[in-house]
Amino acid sequence: MTPKLLEGKLGIVFGVASNRSIAWAIAQAWRDAGAKLAFTYQGERIKENVEGLVASFGKDTPLYPCDVTRDEDIAAVFANVQRDFGKLHLVLHSLAFAPREALEDEFINTSREAFRLAHDVSAYSLVALTRGAAPLMTEGGSIMALSFYGSEKVVPHYNVMGVAKASLEASVRYLAFDLGKKNIRVNAISAGPVNTLAARGISGFTKMMRIYPEAAPLKRNIELRELGDTATFLASEMSSGITGEIMYVDAGYNIMAMNVAPFEKATQ
Numbered sequence: 001m002t003p004k005l006l007e008g009k010l011g012i013v014f015g016v017a018s019n020r021s022i023a024w025a026i027a028q029a030w031r032d033a034g035a036k037l038a039f040t041y042q043g044e045r046i047k048e049n050v051e052g053l054v055a056s057f058g059k060d061t062p063l064y065p066c067d068v069t070r071d072e073d074i075a076a077v078f079a080n081v082q083r084d085f086g087k088l089h090l091v092l093h094s095l096a097f098a099p100r101e102a103l104e105d106e107f108i109n110t111s112r113e114a115f116r117l118a119h120d121v122s123a124y125s126l127v128a129l130t131r132g133a134a135p136l137m138t139e140g141g142s143i144m145a146l147s148f149y150g151s152e153k154v155v156p157h158y159n160v161m162g163v164a165k166a167s168l169e170a171s172v173r174y175l176a177f178d179l180g181k182k183n184i185r186v187n188a189i190s191a192g193p194v195n196t197l198a199a200r201g202i203s204g205f206t207k208m209m210r211i212y213p214e215a216a217p218l219k220r221n222i223e224l225r226e227l228g229d230t231a232t233f234l235a236s237e238m239s240s241g242i243t244g245e246i247m248y249v250d251a252g253y254n255i256m257a258m259n260v261a262p263f264e265k266a267t268q
């Protein structure tokens with residue numbers, strides 16, 4: 001029997017809030033590919049829900065609290081990983097936050113505090129988590145984050161989150177440069193819209209889910225399974241030559257210069 005792609009790999013997953021979370025889909029794919037995983041949860045409010053989900057991975061699956069705005073939480077997580085696993089190969093960063101009002105109003109009205117918080121949670125956290133994980137990646141590793149096209153082009157209401165995703169994507173490249181010499185790869189998956197808790201906070205999100213299939217070459221939205229598959233590829237030796245990349249899993253939406261549905265309907 002051929003060994004599974006991630007057999008023997010130890011990983012940690014940040015960003016499971018519900019069974020709709022992208023992190024949950026990726027964790028299941030990594031588990032199915034043979035990885036052993038630890039999880040974190042943001043706070044008491046979602047603890048019970050995440051505990052319930054993680055229990056399905058087996059009773060000995062580590063679960064640690066981690067609010068990524070707290071340095072002491074991050075330090076404790078990696079001390080626990082050291083104790084429980086001894087080393088690490090994979091990190092999934094699948095988290096973001098911006099205050100709801102910053103995703104409803106116009107970008108020009110973004111407050112200093114909303115800008116700071118969005119960047120702290122959604123971009124700086126990748127730097128802090130990578131710094132915590134790298135010393136444990138003694139056999140090399142693969143770190144990945146989730147991004148969105150709003151980092152590059154204007155998406156109505158995505159506002160400060162788009163600016164934070166641009167910072168996240170630039171951080172991916174700088175971290176990839178720093179860690180390449182240790183054979184630790186850092187990449188991001190830029191996902192098409194998926195109906196999750198975080199996505200529902202973006203005003204107009206349902207409209208976006210309708211527009212993507214009209215404009216995307218594949219004429220549909222993506223499935224969570226496809227994010228799991230790509231994340232498994234990026235976690236595995238199959239992608240050993242890839243680092244610092246932003247990989248689109250968006251049914252091709254980003255290659256189009258315009259939505260061709262109204263273009264084709266127009267008579268002149």
Ligand SMILES: NC(=O)c1ccc[n+]([C@@H]2O[C@H](COP(=O)([O-])OP(=O)(O)OC[C@H]3O[C@@H](n4cnc5c(N)ncnc54)[C@H](O)[C@@H]3O)[C@@H](O)[C@H]2O)c1
Nearest residue numbers: 015016017021022042067068095096146193194196197198
């Ligand atoms: N859903 C989409 O359409 C979509 C598209 C592209 C990219 N993404 C990105 O995917 C990632 C996961 O989002 P999702 O859509 O699965 O939503 P989700 O709500 O399931 O996940 C967001 C996660 O962020 C965590 N989080 C927020 N603030 C935190 C903090 N201070 N400390 C620790 N964790 C914190 C939440 O607990 C939650 O687990 C995010 O980076 C998001 O921007 C989502």
